[in-house]
Each structure stands twice: as C-alpha cells, then as structure tokens.
Amino acid sequence: MKIELASSYGFCFGVKRAIEIAQKYENSATMGPLIHNEDEINRLKKDFNVGLYSQLSDVKPDDTVIIRTHGIPKNDLKELKKGVKKVINATCPFVTTPQNIVKNMSKDGYSILIFGDIEHPEVKGVKSYASDLDDVHVILCPEDLKNVKFKNNKIACVAQTTKKKETYLEIVNALILKNKEVRVFNTICDATFENQDAARDISKKADIMIVIGGKSSSNTKQLHSICLENCKNSYLIENENELESSWFINKNYCGITAGASTPDWVIQKVIDKIKSFKP
Amino acid sequence: MKIELASSYGFCFGVKRAIEIAQKYENSATMGPLIHNEDEINRLKKDFNVGLYSQLSDVKPDDTVIIRTHGIPKNDLKELKKGVKKVINATCPFVTTPQNIVKNMSKDGYSILIFGDIEHPEVKGVKSYASDLDDVHVILCPEDLKNVKFKNNKIACVAQTTKKKETYLEIVNALILKNKEVRVFNTICDATFENQDAARDISKKADIMIVIGGKSSSNTKQLHSICLENCKNSYLIENENELESSWFINKNYCGITAGASTPDWVIQKVIDKIKSFKP
Numbered sequence: 001m002k003i004e005l006a007s008s009y010g011f012c013f014g015v016k017r018a019i020e021i022a023q024k025y026e027n028s029a030t031m032g033p034l035i036h037n038e039d040e041i042n043r044l045k046k047d048f049n050v051g052l053y054s055q056l057s058d059v060k061p062d063d064t065v066i067i068r069t070h071g072i073p074k075n076d077l078k079e080l081k082k083g084v085k086k087v088i089n090a091t092c093p094f095v096t097t098p099q100n101i102v103k104n105m106s107k108d109g110y111s112i113l114i115f116g117d118i119e120h121p122e123v124k125g126v127k128s129y130a131s132d133l134d135d136v137h138v139i140l141c142p143e144d145l146k147n148v149k150f151k152n153n154k155i156a157c158v159a160q161t162t163k164k165k166e167t168y169l170e171i172v173n174a175l176i177l178k179n180k181e182v183r184v185f186n187t188i189c190d191a192t193f194e195n196q197d198a199a200r201d202i203s204k205k206a207d208i209m210i211v212i213g214g215k216s217s218s219n220t221k222q223l224h225s226i227c228l229e230n231c232k233n234s235y236l237i238e239n240e241n242e243l244e245s246s247w248f249i250n251k252n253y254c255g256i257t258a259g260a261s262t263p264d265w266v267i268q269k270v271i272d273k274i275k276s277f278k279p
Numbered sequence: 280m281k282i283e284l285a286s287s288y289g290f291c292f293g294v295k296r297a298i299e300i301a302q303k304y305e306n307s308a309t310m311g312p313l314i315h316n317e318d319e320i321n322r323l324k325k326d327f328n329v330g331l332y333s334q335l336s337d338v339k340p341d342d343t344v345i346i347r348t349h350g351i352p353k354n355d356l357k358e359l360k361k362g363v364k365k366v367i368n369a370t371c372p373f374v375t376t377p378q379n380i381v382k383n384m385s386k387d388g389y390s391i392l393i394f395g396d397i398e399h400p401e402v403k404g405v406k407s408y409a410s411d412l413d414d415v416h417v418i419l420c421p422e423d424l425k426n427v428k429f430k431n432n433k434i435a436c437v438a439q440t441t442k443k444k445e446t447y448l449e450i451v452n453a454l455i456l457k458n459k460e461v462r463v464f465n466t467i468c469d470a471t472f473e474n475q476d477a478a479r480d481i482s483k484k485a486d487i488m489i490v491i492g493g494k495s496s497s498n499t500k501q502l503h504s505i506c507l508e509n510c511k512n513s514y515l516i517e518n519e520n521e522l523e524s525s526w527f528i529n530k531n532y533c534g535i536t537a538g539a540s541t542p543d544w545v546i547q548k549v550i551d552k553i554k555s556f557k558p
Contacts, residue, residue, distance in 0.1 A: 165456060172455065173448045176463050184451075184461045 006198035010258035012191035014092025021090045028064040071125035098158040098187040103129040105156035112136040116160030153180040161189040203227040206255030209234035213259025220259030240273040285477035289537035291470035293371025297348045307343040350404035377437040377466040382408040384435035391415040395439030432459045440468040482506040485534030488513035492538025499538030519552040
C-alpha cells in the first residue's frame with residue numbers, strides 16, 4: 001500500500017522553521033512560548049533542554065535566547081541583543097514582512113493601520129516598528145475605524161498573518177473611500193487554505209485518508225470534512241493508538257494530512273504504525 | 280425675497296476652471312472639445328472666437344492651443360508644445376493627478392491598473408503617462424481582470440474620475456487577494472455627490488427651490504428629487520422662460536441649484552428673471 005502525505009499539512013512553514021532552529025540550539029531558551037503548542041514545547045525542553053522565559057528581566061548574560069515565531073517588540077529585541085551572549089531570531093518570515101513594512105511606511109510618512117488583535121504578541125511586535133507610535137492604529141473590525149484619527153491621508157495597511165481576508169477588505173474599502181492613497185499589503189498567511197487545498201487534492205486520489213489532529217480542533221475538523229467529501233474512508237485520529245488495522249484491508253493508497261497544531265513526530269508515529277500493519 | 284445658490288451646483292470645478300481659461304484667450308482653439316457641452320462650446324466660439332481642432336495635424340504654428348479638461352496623451356502634448364506658439368493647459372487638476380500617479384508609479388516599477396473606458400479621452404491621456412506601456416492595463420469591470428497579465432506583484436491603481444466607487448472597490452479587492460502590494464489611489468471625483476449634498480442642505484432652509492437642468496438629465500432629476508424631499512415647492516426648469524411669477528408669491532427664501540451640464544450663464548438668466556418679479 002502506498003502511503004503519502006498531503007503536499008501541505010500540519011505545522012505551517014514558520015512553526016516548522018522555528019522548531020528546526022530550536023533543535024539546533026540545545027540548552028538555549030525562548031523568549032515567550034516558541035509556538036502555540038504545549039506538548040511540543042515540553043518535548044523541546046525534554047529532548048533539547050530548550051527553556052522558556054516569560055520576561056526580559058529573567059534572562060542571564062550567558063544565555064542563547066531564541067525569538068518566538070510571533071516576534072517581539074523592537075526595543076525588547078534591542079535590549080536582548082545588548083544583554084545576552086547570543087540571540088537567534090526564529091520570527092516567522094511572514095511576520096518579519098509586516099514588521100519591515102510598518103518600519104518603512106512609517107518612515108515614509110504614511111499613517112499605519114494594523115488589522116489584528118492588539119494583545120497578540122505578533123501585533124505588539126509589528127506595531128513597535130513604527131517610527132511614529134502615535135500614528136499606528138490597531139483595529140479588530142471595520143467599526144473600530146470610527147475611533148481612529150490618522151495624521152495623514154496616505155495610509156499603509158498590514159494585517160496580522162492569521163486574520164480573515166474578508167474583514168481586511170471591508171476595512172481597507174472604508175479607508176479607500178475616505179483617503180487619497182491607501183497602500184494595502186496582503187500579509188495574511190495562506191497556510192490554513194494551503195492545507196485544505198492539499199487535503200482536497202490527495203483525498204481525490206486516496207482510497208483511505210488519515211487526518212491527524214485534535215478532535216475539538218476547528219481546522220482539523222475542516223480537513224476531515226473536506227476529505228470525507230472525496231473519500232468515504234476518511235478517519236480523524238489524535239494519535240497512532242487510535243488506528244485500526246481493519247481499516248486498511250484491501251486498500252492501495254493511504255493519504256495523510258494533519259491539523260495546524262499537530263507536530264511532525266506525532267505524524268511520524270502514525271505512519272510507522274500504519275507501515276507495521278500486515279497487508 | 281432672499282435668493283441663494285447652493286454651495287455646490289452646476290459645472291464641476293474642472294469645467295468651470297476650463298471655461299474661465301478659455302474666456303481669457305480670445306482667438307485661441309481647443310484641442311478636442313473643451314468640455315462635453317455643445318451650447319457652451321458654441322458660446323465660446325461666438326463670444327470669444329475659441330475654435331476647435333479635432334486632430335494635431337490641423338494646428339498652425341501661430342495658434343494658441345488650449346488643452347481640454349480631460350487632458351491629452353503625453354506625446355500629443357509634447358508635439359503640440361513644439362509645434363505651436365502657446366499651449367494653455369486646461370486639464371482638470373483631478374485628471375492631472377492620475378496622470379502624475381501613473382507616471383511616478385510606473386517609474387517606481389509598479390504594474391498599473393486603470394479602471395475606466397479605454398476609448399475615453401481622459402483614460403487615453405492618463406494611460407500615456409506610463410513609462411512601460413506594456414504594463415498599464417485598462418479595465419471596465421472586475422471580470423476584465425482575467426485577461427490582464429501584470430509584470431509585477433506590486434500594483435498601483437487609479438480610476439477615471441467619473442467612475443463608480445463600488446465597482447472600483449470590487450476591482451481592487453480582487454487584486455489585493457492576489458498580490459503582495461496594491462496601492463490604491465482614490466481618483467474618483469466627488470462633484471456629483473457634492474452637488475447633491477449642497478442641494479439637500481439648501482432645500483431644508485428654502486421655501487422655494489429652482490433646479491435648472493435638462494429634464495432628461497439623470498443627475499438633474501436626482502437633484503430635483505432630493506429638493507422635493509425637503510421643500511414641496513421645488514421646480515425643475517431648463518431655462519428662465521419656464522419660470523412662473525405665481526410660484527414666488529409669499530415666499531421668503533429661494534434656493535437655486537443646477538445640473539452638471541448647466542452653464543452659469545443659463546443660471547444667471549434664471550436669477551435675473553426671478554429678481555424681476557414684483558414681490
């Protein structure tokens with residue numbers, strides 16, 4: 001039986017990259033949780049002794065500190081670079097992009113609008129790159145615009161990478177009607193949609209689909225539902241212990257996908273277990 | 280009786296300005312019709328001997344040539360400047376703006392999208408300012424985008440000044456979803472809406488409203504309908520001959536507005552006639 005992974009699955013590019021970086025630096029520590037998955041953070045601690053700091057004042061001069069995928073505010077990064085031996089930047093490149101845009105647009109005299117959650121570490125980081133902190137505005141919905149006073153009628157817009165495109169368009173449309181120039185940067189990451197597209201593709205070819213992820217995870221359930229549309233033998237499991245060998249009798253092509261918070265090692269255990277079944 | 284004009288009425292800013300310019304240059308000629316109103320062009324010919332050329336090859340070295348409100352293509356302007364004694368630019372500033380944007384954005388390596396009618400003189404002029412004429416694209420509706428191949432994923436957008444905002448937003452939204460950066464310049468002129476807002480304001484104060492314009496003109500009828508909402512004594516007339524003195528008996532405040540193609544001299548004749556009525 002052929003076993004094949006979807007062309008895009010599980011952790012997004014930025015999360016995968018951050019974990020690879022963390023694994024290279026044994027005995028380091030991350031500034032804030034590296035990613036939003038506790039199991040994986042525990043594994044990095046256990047296997048690579050990667051620690052976790054929650055505030056700048058805790059770091060020690062001899063530390064190697066890894067910047068989390070969501071990035072950190074500009075001044076925290078500056079302070080960290082002055083205070084510790086080595087700083088490794090694992091900020092997702094899709095997050096570095098809006099940081100740089102905000103930096104450059106603010107310098108060029110644009111008012112800045114960030115569509116995102118003001119409390120989210122990614123947004124805190126992106127916002128910090130504006131040269132005029134009084135003219136960078138964070139909103140969650142189009143209605144919030146009524147409380148925003150821009151200094152210019154040239155506006156540059158970025159979005160938190162995980163936000164909904166439709167809402168972003170509503171916001172920029174309102175701005176376009178009221179301002180001379182609106183410079184819209186599409187900084188929303190397509191990872192979720194890529195996983196869905198890939199699951200759709202592979203489930204059309206497979207005669208059995210294994211979807212790995214939390215049963216209460218919204219994006220995992222969406223993947224399962226997409227697979228079921230194309231392959232009636234689609235199973236949603238959390239780990240290898242839920243696999244049943246009977247599912248694979250007379251099957252020729254097993255497709256595999258995984259939710260956005262499923263680590264690769266969980267996926268690998270599933271693949272190993274499937275391979276162990278006698279045909 | 281107080282007689283007052285709406286704060287915005289009749290010809291838009293650019294048309295008014297062009298006519299003032301033409302009146303200053305007796306015995307000149309315009310390159311293409313100065314504005315889209317034949318009566319007014321005939322009047323300029325009769326009163327100021329302002330002629331009309333329809334092609335560049337007709338101009339003579341001793342001519343003073345006036346550029347029409349819609350502008351002309353860049354190379355035509357260059358040729359004209361070489362070939363005649365004096366060139367007066369009556370291009371509406373709201374049309375010069377997208378010309379300059381296209382020039383600068385094209386130079387900065389942006390692909391250019393123009394929302395407008397490719398056959399319209401304004402659009403022909405704006406388009407001509409791109410440094411890469413193979414990467415400036417004119418479309419009339421969002422569906423046209425499927426035939427457009429941009430060279431870059433940085434797009435700058437302008438709109439013909441008289442186009443509908445809602446359609447412009449549909450177009451730029453499609454672009455935002457597919458490109459890294461979309462720079463949206465709001466080049467749509469608000470003249471029509473300004474006349475409507477001003478008609479609304481004055482008709483709330485007046486006890487008689489006179490709306491001057493063609494009875495088949497869509498924007499004039501819209502003005503009349505707005506006035507009727509606030510002032511039941513609102514009359515739509517084409518010229519002073521339609522006025523009836525009985526309308527003004529016991530009235531204290533006469534408001535006046537006019538459609539976008541109504542010349543000021545028609546409006547003035549109406550005002551003079553109203554003033555001549557015995558109270």
